[in-house]
Amino acid sequence: MGADALLKLHHLHLELPDGTALLEDVSLTVRRGDALGVVGESGSGKSLTAMSVMGLLPGLKASGSIGFEARELLGMKDREWRRLRGAGMAMIFQDPMTAFLPVRSIGAQIDEQIRLHERVSRREARARTVALLGRMGVPDPEAAAKRYPHQLSGGLRQRAMIAMALSCGPALLIADEPTTALDVTVQAQILTLLCEIRDSGAGVMLITHDMGVVAQTCTHVAVVYSGLVVEQGPVAAVMARPLHPYTQALLEAIPPLDGPRPDALPSIPGRPPAPDARPEGCVFAPRCRFVRPDCAVRPALREPEEGRRVACVLYDA
Numbered sequence: 001m002g003a004d005a006l007l008k009l010h011h012l013h014l015e016l017p018d019g020t021a022l023l024e025d026v027s028l029t030v031r032r033g034d035a036l037g038v039v040g041e042s043g044s045g046k047s048l049t050a051m052s053v054m055g056l057l058p059g060l061k062a063s064g065s066i067g068f069e070a071r072e073l074l075g076m077k078d079r080e081w082r083r084l085r086g087a088g089m090a091m092i093f094q095d096p097m098t099a100f101l102p103v104r105s106i107g108a109q110i111d112e113q114i115r116l117h118e119r120v121s122r123r124e125a126r127a128r129t130v131a132l133l134g135r136m137g138v139p140d141p142e143a144a145a146k147r148y149p150h151q152l153s154g155g156l157r158q159r160a161m162i163a164m165a166l167s168c169g170p171a172l173l174i175a176d177e178p179t180t181a182l183d184v185t186v187q188a189q190i191l192t193l194l195c196e197i198r199d200s201g202a203g204v205m206l207i208t209h210d211m212g213v214v215a216q217t218c219t220h221v222a223v224v225y226s227g228l229v230v231e232q233g234p235v236a237a238v239m240a241r242p243l244h245p246y247t248q249a250l251l252e253a254i255p256p257l258d259g260p261r262p263d264a265l266p267s268i269p270g271r272p273p274a275p276d277a278r279p280e281g282c283v284f285a286p287r288c289r290f291v292r293p294d295c296a297v298r299p300a301l302r303e304p305e306e307g308r309r310v311a312c313v314l315y316d317a
């Protein structure tokens with residue numbers, strides 16, 4: 001693992017007990033101070049990738065490697081995962097109501113999270129909770145800490161969830177569609193907050209179906225399709241010249257700032273295949289406008305340019 005690599009998935013393979021592959025050969029890296037966008041349509045395997053890193057996939061068989069800091073996470077015991085979650089890595093979701101119990105104040109829940117990992121007094125935990133909420137841009141954080149989740153707006157609840165995720169100073173923050181349910185203005189504020197967290201030295205993995213969100217927040221991007229990484233590289237380079245036809249389609253589908261979000265890719269009809277119906281060759285071939293006979297063989301990830309990878313025969317040497 002490179003000196004500054006925080007998280008390194010190497011040939012991660014995930015399958016159901018019946019042998020159906022859900023993720024195939026996923027390799028990606030998150031460095032400290034970087035934000036990696038994992039982008040793809042619904043069903044492409046984004047959440048599975050995140051959940052594998054968090055150790056939250058009971059019943060699925062994983063192989064390959066998940067390196068975090070200097071450790072191998074695959075094969076770790078539940079007790080070790082529990083210790084790592086919160087203090088080493090934390091995750092936020094689209095719907096903050098799933099992260100908070102409805103019957104207790106958000107402050108009490110963040111205090112408890114802090115005290116679960118560190119020996120601090122109640123008073124000290126609350127002081128940290130209030131400071132964190134303030135840092136997350138929650139106005140009057142002392143009063144907000146006493147509120148129940150349903151008493152806060154969607155945007156404030158999202159900030160409170162991020163505060164809870166950051167309460168133990170995790171090195172890695174995983175955000176799964178954190179702004180999908182929010183209106184455009186609040187979405188922009190939350191993305192700015194994620195950029196600040198990234199710039200403070202944490203590693204961020206941002207899961208989204210929206211390339212526009214990646215452009216605003218991420219330094220690197222991995223494009224996933226039907227359980228495989230089809231392209232990855234620095235965001236600026238990928239946005240300027242997307243190589244894979246699927247990445248090109250995702251870029252064409254960036255929703256207008258004030259318009260409705262399309263739920264399908266306008267430039268390519270159809271949907272990604274289900275894991276048990278993946279074609280043998282290139283998984284994207286059935287929807288690809290450049291399909292040709294040699295797409296019948298699964299293309300390997302190539303490195304046509306320094307730091308960029310793409311799995312497509314168009315880039316065969």
Ligand SMILES: Nc1ncnc2c1ncn2[C@@H]1O[C@H](COP(=O)(O)OP(=O)(O)OP(=O)(O)O)[C@@H](O)[C@H]1O
Pocket residue numbers: 016022040041042043044045046047048049209274275
């Ligand atoms: N526990 C499971 N058992 C069987 N299939 C699963 C399981 N979890 C996920 N899948 C399948 O794996 C594929 C990838 O799912 P995943 O939730 O990672 O997609 P996603 O890219 O996050 O999509 P979305 O944006 O809709 O959340 C889907 O086809 C899904 O149906």
